[in-house]
Amino acid sequence: MVLTIVYFAWVRERIGIDQEKVALSPGIASLRDLAAWLATRSEGHRAAFEDMSRIRVAVDQEFAGLDAPIQGAREIAFFPPVTGG
Amino acid sequence: MISITVQSAPFSVDMALASLEGLGGGAIASFVGLVRGDDGVGQMTLEHYPGMTETALRQIAEEAATRWSLLGAIVVHRVGPMRPGERIVLVGTCAPHRRNALDACAYVIDQLKVAAPFWKRERRGGEERWVDARDSDSGAAGRWR
Numbered sequence: 001m002v003l004t005i006v007y008f009a010w011v012r013e014r015i016g017i018d019q020e021k022v023a024l025s026p027g028i029a030s031l032r033d034l035a036a037w038l039a040t041r042s043e044g045h046r047a048a049f050e051d052m053s054r055i056r057v058a059v060d061q062e063f064a065g066l067d068a069p070i071q072g073a074r075e076i077a078f079f080p081p082v083t084g085g
Numbered sequence: 086m087i088s089i090t091v092q093s094a095p096f097s098v099d100m101a102l103a104s105l106e107g108l109g110g111g112a113i114a115s116f117v118g119l120v121r122g123d124d125g126v127g128q129m130t131l132e133h134y135p136g137m138t139e140t141a142l143r144q145i146a147e148e149a150a151t152r153w154s155l156l157g158a159i160v161v162h163r164v165g166p167m168r169p170g171e172r173i174v175l176v177g178t179c180a181p182h183r184r185n186a187l188d189a190c191a192y193v194i195d196q197l198k199v200a201a202p203f204w205k206r207e208r209r210g211g212e213e214r215w216v217d218a219r220d221s222d223s224g225a226a227g228r229w230r
Protein backbone atom coordinates (compact mmCIF):
# COMPACT_ATOMS: atom_id res chain seq x y z
CA MET A 1 0.00 0.00 0.00
CA VAL A 2 1.55 3.32 -1.07
CA LEU A 3 0.53 6.36 0.90
CA THR A 4 1.24 10.04 0.55
CA ILE A 5 2.26 11.59 3.86
CA VAL A 6 2.12 15.39 4.13
CA TYR A 7 3.58 17.56 6.86
CA PHE A 8 2.80 21.10 8.02
CA ALA A 9 4.27 23.81 10.25
CA TRP A 10 7.05 22.78 12.65
CA VAL A 11 6.45 19.10 11.87
CA ARG A 12 7.48 19.87 8.30
CA GLU A 13 10.42 21.97 9.45
CA ARG A 14 11.82 19.29 11.75
CA ILE A 15 11.54 16.57 9.11
CA GLY A 16 12.82 18.84 6.34
CA ILE A 17 10.33 17.82 3.64
CA ASP A 18 6.68 18.73 3.07
CA GLN A 19 5.60 15.35 1.79
CA GLU A 20 6.77 11.85 0.98
CA LYS A 21 5.37 8.63 -0.43
CA VAL A 22 5.77 5.50 1.66
CA ALA A 23 5.01 1.83 1.15
CA LEU A 24 3.68 0.27 4.34
CA SER A 25 4.02 -3.23 5.66
CA PRO A 26 0.79 -4.92 6.82
CA GLY A 27 1.96 -4.63 10.42
CA ILE A 28 1.23 -0.88 10.44
CA ALA A 29 -2.49 -0.73 11.18
CA SER A 30 -3.19 2.52 13.03
CA LEU A 31 -2.05 6.12 12.68
CA ARG A 32 -0.12 5.72 15.91
CA ASP A 33 1.74 2.75 14.38
CA LEU A 34 2.48 4.85 11.32
CA ALA A 35 3.87 7.75 13.37
CA ALA A 36 6.10 5.35 15.33
CA TRP A 37 7.41 3.88 12.08
CA LEU A 38 7.95 7.28 10.43
CA ALA A 39 9.88 8.39 13.53
CA THR A 40 12.59 5.86 12.66
CA ARG A 41 13.26 7.23 9.17
CA SER A 42 15.63 10.04 10.16
CA GLU A 43 16.72 12.21 13.06
CA GLY A 44 14.36 14.89 11.77
CA HIS A 45 11.45 12.45 11.77
CA ARG A 46 12.34 11.36 15.30
CA ALA A 47 12.38 14.97 16.51
CA ALA A 48 9.06 15.75 14.83
CA PHE A 49 7.26 12.80 16.45
CA GLU A 50 9.03 13.03 19.80
CA ASP A 51 5.98 14.30 21.69
CA MET A 52 2.85 12.70 20.26
CA SER A 53 0.62 14.86 22.49
CA ARG A 54 1.54 17.76 20.19
CA ILE A 55 0.71 15.89 16.96
CA ARG A 56 -2.63 15.95 15.16
CA VAL A 57 -3.63 13.95 12.10
CA ALA A 58 -5.90 14.08 9.07
CA VAL A 59 -6.76 11.11 6.87
CA ASP A 60 -7.83 12.03 3.34
CA GLN A 61 -8.32 15.59 4.58
CA GLU A 62 -10.52 14.79 7.57
CA PHE A 63 -9.33 15.02 11.18
CA ALA A 64 -8.76 11.62 12.76
CA GLY A 65 -7.66 10.24 16.11
CA LEU A 66 -4.29 8.53 16.45
CA ASP A 67 -5.91 5.16 17.08
CA ALA A 68 -7.88 5.32 13.82
CA PRO A 69 -7.04 2.68 11.19
CA ILE A 70 -5.04 3.47 8.08
CA GLN A 71 -6.96 0.98 5.98
CA GLY A 72 -8.03 2.55 2.67
CA ALA A 73 -6.33 5.91 3.23
CA ARG A 74 -4.54 7.65 0.38
CA GLU A 75 -3.21 10.79 2.05
CA ILE A 76 -2.27 11.22 5.70
CA ALA A 77 -1.23 14.56 7.16
CA PHE A 78 0.65 15.17 10.40
CA PHE A 79 0.67 18.66 11.95
CA PRO A 80 0.57 20.61 15.22
CA PRO A 81 -2.70 21.70 16.86
CA VAL A 82 -4.27 24.28 14.56
CA THR A 83 -4.03 28.03 15.19
CA GLY A 84 -6.20 29.78 12.61
CA GLY A 85 -8.65 32.63 12.93
CA MET B 86 -25.96 30.51 0.70
CA ILE B 87 -22.55 29.50 2.05
CA SER B 88 -19.49 31.32 0.74
CA ILE B 89 -16.00 30.19 1.71
CA THR B 90 -12.84 31.92 0.47
CA VAL B 91 -9.21 31.31 1.40
CA GLN B 92 -6.91 33.88 -0.17
CA SER B 93 -3.67 35.74 0.33
CA ALA B 94 -5.00 39.14 -0.71
CA PRO B 95 -6.70 41.55 1.73
CA PHE B 96 -10.51 41.49 1.63
CA SER B 97 -13.30 44.03 1.88
CA VAL B 98 -15.61 43.67 4.89
CA ASP B 99 -18.20 45.77 3.08
CA MET B 100 -18.34 43.54 0.03
CA ALA B 101 -18.40 40.34 2.07
CA LEU B 102 -21.31 41.49 4.24
CA ALA B 103 -23.14 43.01 1.27
CA SER B 104 -23.32 39.51 -0.18
CA LEU B 105 -25.56 38.57 2.77
CA GLU B 106 -27.92 41.52 2.35
CA GLY B 107 -29.91 40.15 -0.55
CA LEU B 108 -31.06 37.06 1.30
CA GLY B 109 -34.19 38.47 2.92
CA GLY B 110 -33.04 38.28 6.52
CA GLY B 111 -33.48 40.99 9.11
CA ALA B 112 -30.17 40.33 10.84
CA ILE B 113 -26.53 40.14 9.77
CA ALA B 114 -23.85 39.42 12.40
CA SER B 115 -20.11 39.53 11.79
CA PHE B 116 -16.69 38.96 13.31
CA VAL B 117 -13.34 40.25 12.02
CA GLY B 118 -10.04 38.94 13.39
CA LEU B 119 -6.97 41.18 13.14
CA VAL B 120 -3.27 40.58 13.56
CA ARG B 121 -2.56 41.93 17.06
CA GLY B 122 0.21 44.47 17.23
CA ASP B 123 0.54 45.00 20.95
CA ASP B 124 3.33 42.59 21.80
CA GLY B 125 6.22 43.15 19.44
CA VAL B 126 5.16 40.98 16.54
CA GLY B 127 6.49 42.36 13.27
CA GLN B 128 4.91 39.96 10.85
CA MET B 129 2.61 36.96 11.04
CA THR B 130 2.43 34.22 8.43
CA LEU B 131 -0.49 31.82 8.04
CA GLU B 132 0.20 28.37 6.63
CA HIS B 133 -2.72 26.13 5.59
CA TYR B 134 -3.63 22.73 4.14
CA PRO B 135 -4.89 23.50 0.62
CA GLY B 136 -8.07 21.54 -0.10
CA MET B 137 -8.76 20.58 3.49
CA THR B 138 -8.97 24.22 4.60
CA GLU B 139 -11.92 25.06 2.37
CA THR B 140 -13.66 21.78 3.17
CA ALA B 141 -13.27 22.28 6.93
CA LEU B 142 -14.54 25.87 6.80
CA ARG B 143 -17.52 24.83 4.67
CA GLN B 144 -18.37 22.03 7.10
CA ILE B 145 -18.32 24.45 10.04
CA ALA B 146 -20.47 27.00 8.18
CA GLU B 147 -22.96 24.33 7.12
CA GLU B 148 -23.26 23.06 10.70
CA ALA B 149 -24.00 26.62 11.81
CA ALA B 150 -26.50 27.17 9.00
CA THR B 151 -28.41 24.04 9.96
CA ARG B 152 -28.29 24.57 13.71
CA TRP B 153 -29.37 28.22 13.61
CA SER B 154 -31.53 28.15 10.45
CA LEU B 155 -29.35 30.67 8.65
CA LEU B 156 -30.22 32.26 5.34
CA GLY B 157 -26.51 32.56 4.56
CA ALA B 158 -22.98 32.51 5.93
CA ILE B 159 -19.65 33.77 4.65
CA VAL B 160 -16.09 33.04 5.78
CA VAL B 161 -13.06 34.77 4.28
CA HIS B 162 -9.67 33.73 5.67
CA ARG B 163 -6.32 35.07 4.54
CA VAL B 164 -3.13 33.04 4.32
CA GLY B 165 0.49 34.01 3.80
CA PRO B 166 2.30 36.99 5.35
CA MET B 167 0.48 39.83 7.04
CA ARG B 168 1.26 42.68 9.45
CA PRO B 169 -0.19 43.95 12.74
CA GLY B 170 -3.52 45.64 12.21
CA GLU B 171 -4.35 43.70 9.07
CA ARG B 172 -7.49 41.58 8.82
CA ILE B 173 -6.97 37.81 9.02
CA VAL B 174 -10.52 36.47 8.96
CA LEU B 175 -14.12 37.50 8.51
CA VAL B 176 -17.20 35.52 9.52
CA GLY B 177 -20.65 36.78 8.54
CA THR B 178 -24.04 35.23 9.16
CA CYS B 179 -27.57 36.14 8.07
CA ALA B 180 -30.81 35.07 9.73
CA PRO B 181 -34.35 36.36 10.08
CA HIS B 182 -33.60 37.64 13.61
CA ARG B 183 -30.54 38.70 15.57
CA ARG B 184 -30.24 35.94 18.19
CA ASN B 185 -29.56 33.23 15.61
CA ALA B 186 -27.26 35.42 13.52
CA LEU B 187 -25.16 36.40 16.56
CA ASP B 188 -24.93 32.92 18.07
CA ALA B 189 -24.09 31.29 14.73
CA CYS B 190 -21.37 33.86 14.08
CA ALA B 191 -19.76 33.18 17.47
CA TYR B 192 -20.03 29.43 16.89
CA VAL B 193 -18.29 29.62 13.49
CA ILE B 194 -15.27 31.56 14.75
CA ASP B 195 -15.01 29.41 17.90
CA GLN B 196 -15.02 26.22 15.79
CA LEU B 197 -12.66 27.65 13.16
CA LYS B 198 -10.09 28.25 15.90
CA VAL B 199 -9.91 24.53 16.69
CA ALA B 200 -11.09 22.76 13.54
CA ALA B 201 -9.64 24.53 10.49
CA PRO B 202 -6.13 23.60 9.31
CA PHE B 203 -4.19 26.86 9.62
CA TRP B 204 -0.93 27.43 11.49
CA LYS B 205 0.44 30.82 12.55
CA ARG B 206 4.08 31.79 12.62
CA GLU B 207 5.21 35.05 14.23
CA ARG B 208 8.33 37.08 13.56
CA ARG B 209 9.75 39.14 16.46
CA GLY B 210 13.01 40.94 15.81
CA GLY B 211 14.82 38.50 13.58
CA GLU B 212 13.25 35.35 15.02
CA GLU B 213 10.36 33.25 13.75
CA ARG B 214 8.35 31.02 16.04
CA TRP B 215 5.20 28.96 15.63
CA VAL B 216 2.24 30.07 17.74
CA ASP B 217 0.99 27.45 20.20
CA ALA B 218 -2.66 26.46 20.28
CA ARG B 219 -4.53 27.74 23.34
CA ASP B 220 -6.55 25.79 25.89
CA SER B 221 -8.99 28.70 25.98
CA ASP B 222 -9.78 28.07 22.30
CA SER B 223 -10.78 24.45 22.92
CA GLY B 224 -12.80 25.62 25.90
CA ALA B 225 -14.61 28.18 23.76
CA ALA B 226 -15.39 25.60 21.07
CA GLY B 227 -16.59 23.16 23.72
CA ARG B 228 -19.27 25.50 25.06
CA TRP B 229 -21.37 24.96 21.95
CA ARG B 230 -21.94 21.25 22.58
